Amino acid sequence: MRSLGTDGLRVSDIGLGCYGMSGEYGTPNDPESIATIHRALELGLDFIDTSDAYSAGKNEQLVGEALKGRRDKAILATKFGNVRGPNGERGFTNGRPDYVPVACEASLKRLGVEVIDLYYLHRIDPDVPIEETVGAMARLVEAGKVRHLGICEAGVNTIRRAHATHPLAALQTEYSLWSRDVEAEILPTVRELGIGFVAYSPLGRGFLTGAFRTRTDLIEADRRHDHPRFKEGNFEQNVGLLGTIERIAKKHGAALSQVALAWLLSRGDDIVPIPGTKRRSYLEQNWGARAVTLDEDDIAALDAGFPLHAAAGGRYPKGQLDKLGL
Known part of the structure; x- marks a missing residue:
């Protein structure tokens, strides 16, 4: 178990990201999910x-269905503010105070629960002061609708202002061997403030598992085709990065994914990666990363093999990256 924040939120040291269960990364399979x-x-x-935002609320409905009769066994996190169209079309950010309780009530209904353990602002609304958004989120805590608060993909100044408005349990941002930008300013800031760090896409959207060796390994409907690191030219260059992980995986008799996750777990006990999968076999493989102990030479080799900006291409298409405002 690891702590997120200083207000008593404890979670398993690896979580489960459910984004890919609802069609963004291929064909959904609800029973298996x-x-x-x-x-x-x-x-x-x-x-x-x-x-x-995941499949316009369908993912919350799926998670809610899975948690029926099991709610007491789960720490449930969801998000709002990254508005999508009815068919999942990318829309806009909405952090207006009057929207916050509306979004929360809709999530509670889809999930079929009375309270959300960790409620994030999914994307920062550039048109609304963060104090106003987080202030409205804090009122959800007072009302007993939400237990803990978090924000996603925020810059240092925004993190400080949000945390001053109401203590944050977690910042959720992309972090993996090929996305290490947070190490410069973001990680030191959340550690100074006592905020936990939830790492999404810890396996580089599946790339660091070694499952994709050519672009044809992705089906046509896979959203990863839109990401620069999976584009022709960048993809082939990035495949070359996998050699370091492969050598260490072979040394430990482990999967590439387990090495990538073990590296993240070694970065500090305030970091919780949430690899996503819709298959039990991959879930069990990811969970097995906890048994992989990397030595100093392993970590040094991974650090050297994946320096900052090692990956070819940005982590999001330019328009989406610009909107993050980091």
Whole structure:
């Protein structure tokens, strides 16, 4: 178990990201996804992460279905503010105070629960002072709708202002061997403030597992085709980065994914990666990363093999990256 923040939120040291269960990364399989969530809880993985943006709320409904009769076994996190169209079309950010309780009530209904353990602002609204958004989120805590607060993909100044408005349990931001930008300013800031760090896409959207060796390994409907690191030219260059992970995985008799997750776990006990999968086999493999102990030479080799900006291409398409405002 690891602590997020200083107000008593404790979660399993690896969580489960549910984004890919609802079609963004290929064809959905609801029965297997539900079985995967059930298996996670059996293993002791209790930190379940979703958002109202994932397939326009369908992912929350799926998670809610999986947690029926099991709510007491899960620490449930969801998000709002990254508004999507009815078919998942990318829309806009909404952090207006009057929208916050509306979004929360809709999530509670889709999830079929009375309280959300960790409620994030999914994307920062540049048109609304963060104090106003977090102030409205704090009122949800006072009302008993939400237990802890978090924000996602925020810059240092925004983190400080949000935390001063109401203590944050967690910042959720992308962090992996090929996305290490947070090490410069973001991680030191959250550690100074006592905020936990939840690392999404800890396996580089699956790339660091070694599952994709050519671009044809992705089906046509896979959203990763839109990401620069999966584009022609960048993709082939990035495949070359996997050699370091492969050598260490072979040394430990481990999967590449387990090495990538073990590296993240070694960065500090305030970091909780939430690899996503809709398959029980991959869930169990990811959970097994906790048994992989990297020595100093392993960590030094990974650090050298994946320096800052080692990956070819940005982590999001330019328009999306610009909107983050980091």
